[in-house]
Amino acid sequence: MKHQLHVVESPPDLRPETDEAVLDVRGLGVEIETPGGTLRALTDVDFSIRRGETLCFVGESGCGKTMTSLAVMGLLPRTTQRHARHIRLEGRDLQMLSERELVQIRGERIGAIFQDPMTSLNPVYTVGNQLEEIYLYHGKGSRRAARERAEYLLERVGITAPQDRMRQFPHELSGGLRQRVMIAMALMCEPTLIIADEPTTALDVTIQAQILGLLKQLQAEFNTALMLITHDMGVVAHMAGRVAVMYAGRIVEHGATADIFAAPSHPYTEALLACIPDPGRPKHLESVPGRVPSLIGKLTGCAFRNRCRYAVHACSTGDIVPRAIARGHEARCIRPIAERRNDRRSDDHGSRIVPIPPPGPGLNTVVEASSLTRSFALRQGLFAKRRDLRAVDGIDLAVHRGETLAIVGESGSGKTTLARVILGLLTPSSGTIKLNGRPISDLTPNERARQIQPVFQDPYASLNPRKTVSQIVTGPLDVHGIGARAERRRHVADMLDLVGLSRQQAHAYPNQLSGGQRQRVAIARALIMRPDIVVCDEPTSALDVSVQAQILNLLADLKREFGVTYIFISHNLSVVRHITDRAAVMYLGRTVEQGPTEEIFADPQHPYTRALLASALPPRPGRLLLPQQQPRQSKASVPTDWSASCAYHPHCALATGVCRSRTPEPTPVGGRLVACHVVAAGQRTAVPQ
Amino acid sequence: MTIQTTHADVPSSTFSEGRTLSPAQLAWHRACRHPGLIAGTSFIVLIALLAIFAPVLAPHNPYAQEVSQQFLDPIWGEGGSWTHVFGTDALGRDVLSRLIYGARISLTVAFLAASAAAVIGTAIGMLGGYYGGRVDAVVMYMITCKLALPGLVVTLSLISIFGSSMIVLVLALAFLFWDRYAVITRTVTMQLRAREFVVAAQALGYSKARIIISEILPNLYSHIIVILTLEMAIAILVEAALSFLGLGVQPPTPSWGNMVAEGRAEMLFLPHLVAIPGLAIFLLVIAINLMGDGLRDVTSPDGR
Numbered sequence: 001m002k003h004q005l006h007v008v009e010s011p012p013d014l015r016p017e018t019d020e021a022v023l024d025v026r027g028l029g030v031e032i033e034t035p036g037g038t039l040r041a042l043t044d045v046d047f048s049i050r051r052g053e054t055l056c057f058v059g060e061s062g063c064g065k066t067m068t069s070l071a072v073m074g075l076l077p078r079t080t081q082r083h084a085r086h087i088r089l090e091g092r093d094l095q096m097l098s099e100r101e102l103v104q105i106r107g108e109r110i111g112a113i114f115q116d117p118m119t120s121l122n123p124v125y126t127v128g129n130q131l132e133e134i135y136l137y138h139g140k141g142s143r144r145a146a147r148e149r150a151e152y153l154l155e156r157v158g159i160t161a162p163q164d165r166m167r168q169f170p171h172e173l174s175g176g177l178r179q180r181v182m183i184a185m186a187l188m189c190e191p192t193l194i195i196a197d198e199p200t201t202a203l204d205v206t207i208q209a210q211i212l213g214l215l216k217q218l219q220a221e222f223n224t225a226l227m228l229i230t231h232d233m234g235v236v237a238h239m240a241g242r243v244a245v246m247y248a249g250r251i252v253e254h255g256a257t258a259d260i261f262a263a264p265s266h267p268y269t270e271a272l273l274a275c276i277p278d279p280g281r282p283k284h285l286e287s288v289p290g291r292v293p294s295l296i297g298k299l300t301g302c303a304f305r306n307r308c309r310y311a312v313h314a315c316s317t318g319d320i321v322p323r324a325i326a327r328g329h330e331a332r333c334i335r336p337i338a339e340r341r342n343d344r345r346s347d348d349h350g351s352r353i354v355p356i357p358p359p360g361p362g363l364n365t366v367v368e369a370s371s372l373t374r375s376f377a378l379r380q381g382l383f384a385k386r387r388d389l390r391a392v393d394g395i396d397l398a399v400h401r402g403e404t405l406a407i408v409g410e411s412g413s414g415k416t417t418l419a420r421v422i423l424g425l426l427t428p429s430s431g432t433i434k435l436n437g438r439p440i441s442d443l444t445p446n447e448r449a450r451q452i453q454p455v456f457q458d459p460y461a462s463l464n465p466r467k468t469v470s471q472i473v474t475g476p477l478d479v480h481g482i483g484a485r486a487e488r489r490r491h492v493a494d495m496l497d498l499v500g501l502s503r504q505q506a507h508a509y510p511n512q513l514s515g516g517q518r519q520r521v522a523i524a525r526a527l528i529m530r531p532d533i534v535v536c537d538e539p540t541s542a543l544d545v546s547v548q549a550q551i552l553n554l555l556a557d558l559k560r561e562f563g564v565t566y567i568f569i570s571h572n573l574s575v576v577r578h579i580t581d582r583a584a585v586m587y588l589g590r591t592v593e594q595g596p597t598e599e600i601f602a603d604p605q606h607p608y609t610r611a612l613l614a615s616a617l618p619p620r621p622g623r624l625l626l627p628q629q630q631p632r633q634s635k636a637s638v639p640t641d642w643s644a645s646c647a648y649h650p651h652c653a654l655a656t657g658v659c660r661s662r663t664p665e666p667t668p669v670g671g672r673l674v675a676c677h678v679v680a681a682g683q684r685t686a687v688p689q
Numbered sequence: 690m691t692i693q694t695t696h697a698d699v700p701s702s703t704f705s706e707g708r709t710l711s712p713a714q715l716a717w718h719r720a721c722r723h724p725g726l727i728a729g730t731s732f733i734v735l736i737a738l739l740a741i742f743a744p745v746l747a748p749h750n751p752y753a754q755e756v757s758q759q760f761l762d763p764i765w766g767e768g769g770s771w772t773h774v775f776g777t778d779a780l781g782r783d784v785l786s787r788l789i790y791g792a793r794i795s796l797t798v799a800f801l802a803a804s805a806a807a808v809i810g811t812a813i814g815m816l817g818g819y820y821g822g823r824v825d826a827v828v829m830y831m832i833t834c835k836l837a838l839p840g841l842v843v844t845l846s847l848i849s850i851f852g853s854s855m856i857v858l859v860l861a862l863a864f865l866f867w868d869r870y871a872v873i874t875r876t877v878t879m880q881l882r883a884r885e886f887v888v889a890a891q892a893l894g895y896s897k898a899r900i901i902i903s904e905i906l907p908n909l910y911s912h913i914i915v916i917l918t919l920e921m922a923i924a925i926l927v928e929a930a931l932s933f934l935g936l937g938v939q940p941p942t943p944s945w946g947n948m949v950a951e952g953r954a955e956m957l958f959l960p961h962l963v964a965i966p967g968l969a970i971f972l973l974v975i976a977i978n979l980m981g982d983g984l985r986d987v988t989s990p991d992g993r
Contacts, residue, residue, distance in 0.1 A: 035722075420888075423892050424892075425888060425891055425892060444894075445894030445895075445896075446894045448894060449892065449893045449894030452892075453892060453893070454888070454889060454892045456885040456888070456889065457885075458885060461884045461885045461886065462884075462885035462886050462888075462889055463886055464886045464904055464907070464908070465712060465908065466712065466907035466908055466910075467907070475890075475893070475895075476893045476894075479893065479894070479895055479896075479899065480894065508711070509711040509712055511711075511712065511715075512711060522889070525889065525893075526889075529893070
């Protein structure tokens with residue numbers, strides 16, 4: 001099936017108030033006893049969801065979104081204490097039910113979809129088995145009825161040949177297919193409420209758009225209430241009828257999606273929306289300083305005041321209760337929006353920052369990769385013939401001094417392998433890489449380290465847990481014997497200053513730092529050798545949006561300071577558009593399109609680039625434009641041998657005979673390189689936008 | 690009303706800022722709340738102090754024979770006296786003094802053997818785990834061979850070839866115990882090797898030796914310490930068994946195993962001659978196991 005865009009109508013979300021709520025929660029609180037005191041994980045949470053409605057919970061990690069869903073299902077860990085005025089599901093208070101009755105309700109009345117489709121299916125049972133089991137367990141009917149329902153739902157969630165899929169085991173399915181199975185499973189007993197906790201966070205953007213569209217379609221069809229938990233404002237904007245913004249265990253703002261996006265009323269909501277990179281925003285992003293406070297102890301006043309630009313003395317006293325802003329819109333803030341407008345703090349960096357001059361033509365090339373290939377041996381069984389998986393398949397790439405080059409692609413496209421090859425950590429199977437004109441294989445480790453450095457995705461794994469921050473940052477200088485001892489110490493202190501870490505934090509261990517602070521340490525370690533090039537491999541994808549903005553700003557500042565060149569690997573399109581000058585779009589080990597970022601985003605040429613950009617969800621309320629359901633065959637996603645065809649042709653709406661028989665070469669199309677026969681031949685027919 | 694918006698004006702959060710602890714502080718914090726660990730460690734420290742200050746604490750010379758004083762009853766027996774609290778053995782030597790001196794042998798042999806095994810096993814395990822491929826195949830082959838050897842029989846034959854001395858005993862025991870270190874450090878090294886801080890070290894141009902020793906090894910310490918304690922407990926038992934068989938520390942040097950062996954002849958009539966050193970072995974092994982379990986609990990990331 002081809003990529004086609006069609007529109008899913010939003011179900012009418014804001015219904016008359018007379019409609020009975022499926023789930024009605026009042027005064028929900030969760031407490032955990034810790035050695036340091038009582039941790040109030042949730043405080044005074046009120047919400048309700050009606051039939052056919054979607055309520056989105058959004059907020060930074062650690063604010064209690066998942067805790068809320070677990071508290072509703074009664075799945076909290078034993079060490080916690082839950083109390084509430086009521087948690088009513090279809091009029092019955094779940095607090096009054098025995099564990100046995102709750103077990104009946106979970107799965108039958110409440111369907112749950114979790115983040116990681118890899119771990120939420122049992123690997124030892126077939127898909128069909130697991131689907132039927134739920135139906136049979138809840139005594140909904142015979143085995144035959146169960147099978148029929150399972151097949152029907154698998155078909156409804158867009159899985160082709162459901163009879164065959166029923167006999168497969170979870171590991172035989174791709175991530176997207178597994179998440180579809182999870183949705184089918186949640187729907188088996190026709191629940192009145194579906195709780196989806198970050199259902200698409202682990203998936204690629206194109207798959208995310210499909211899964212969300214599917215959820216929305218099915219929800220409208222079965223008239224189910226949906227409680228959707230996410231950290232992604234783009235998902236909220238496209239899915240929710242109403243939004244509950246959570247901070248420090250309480251709902252700080254609650255209202256219709258359109259109202260909240262148009263006029264956020266709580267400073268936290270405003271800040272969250274402001275720090276998302278979006279075209280038309282200044283290059284220096286707004287960010288929320290500080291971090292979510294520890295929830296141990298009793299809170300007086302507003303939990304957000306330490307990070308709030310509008311905080312006044314009155315914010316630290318009393319109990320801040322929700323105040324109505326408009327009908328169905330309330331926020332826990334004592335300062336009305338009109339009053340706040342006047343005292344917007346003037347320390348906005350935006351205007352002060354000199355824009356980075358875009359690199360002019362004829363700049364010298366710092367990284368040059370030509371026909372780069374890296375393959376891995378793949379064995380499917382003990383005696384099976386060895387096959388080669390080409391993770392990187394003939395890439396030509398030039399990076400100029402002072403620019404930021406994006407490498408964009410979905411998982412499995414070979415971005416990370418390419419990065420490791422460029423870093424000299426993997427040897428290419430064929431082709432060459434030159435750093436500043438010299439082949440990387442001729443450089444000593446010391447020379448290489450002084451030219452190119454990495455920053456990785458996961459700041460929890462990229463720092464040695466047994467070393468202090470200053471040991472980590474000083475390490476490279478010590479090892480290569482750069483400078484005298486005192487000089488090194490001064491150097492490290494300067495660097496920590498530059499990345500915004502305090503003197504005290506220099507003696508901290510990584511586990512004492514937040515994710516953003518750790519990423520700052522990783523950046524300091526990469527820059528201490530003053531390399532020409534820094535390869536950032538998804539440097540912000542493990543961070544909350546507010547912290548992401550801080551790190552992106554820091555990277556931009558450091559670029560001005562040191563004139564480094566960045567190779568920026570990411571799947572996050574809004575980040576790429578914000579920070580990079582040029583972009584290379586990768587698909588299954590090859591670059592399909594290369595050129596100036598702004599031009600690619602404004603007018604994508606390659607069919608894959610178009611599909612990718614169409615799947616992105618900008619943080620503005622809107623309809624879900626999604627590619628037609630298209631379960632990827634697992635075979636197609638393993639790039640073993642595409643030597644004689646275009647790798648994208650099985651999914652391409654424009655594919656012709658030549659796409660199946662010949663590899664497209666990158667051809668210049670108006671200032672960029674596009675590897676597509678159709679585009680190159682200028683046969684571009686009108687594609688449905 | 691004027692509204693002030695300076696941050697300094699806002700009292701800082703009333704939440705107690707959850708101060709996070711360094712890994713070592715965290716382990717110490719947990720250790721103070723772990724009864725098993727505290728009990729085990731206290732007992733071991735007590736025995737270690739007894740062993741170190743044996744010349745001061747022992748009431749008699751453990752080698753002094755006094756045939757006229759043989760088989761004196763302990764304090765709870767009929768003719769017991771405070772001069773010989775645990776009585777005397779067949780040669781009239783003071784049992785308490787021999788017990789105190791015997792702790793020296795048991796602890797020294799156990800600690801040295803377990804440490805030597807730690808050095809051998811960790812080195813082999815880290816090499817296999819870090820380099821993988823052929824090196825790892827060789828390491829796995831060595832471990833498999835070691836596991837297939839009947840350990841005690843090999844130790845017995847080693848001792849009978851090289852004679853019985855403390856050095857031979859320690860090395861023989863080290864040879865018996867290295868495999869567990871190798872298995873565990875190999876697995877953990879493999880996991881750590883894939884972590885990005887090791888990749889970052891490679892990108893920084895660190896040599897392999899440096900990555901192994903200064904990046905990976907510190908992350909293995911907690912694992913090694915836990916195995917070390919557990920192996921020490923086994924080493925104490927094996928040393929006692931070898932001494933009992935007459936292949937360990939040679940008489941008249943007092944060791945707990947020797948004392949059990951010497952008491953064996955009188956076991957039916959004077960059971961305390963076997964029971965007292967036996968009980969000492971039993972308590973020490975329990976204490977070491979408690980300490981090992983406790984260390985595993987407090988050093989593991991989730992504290993369980």
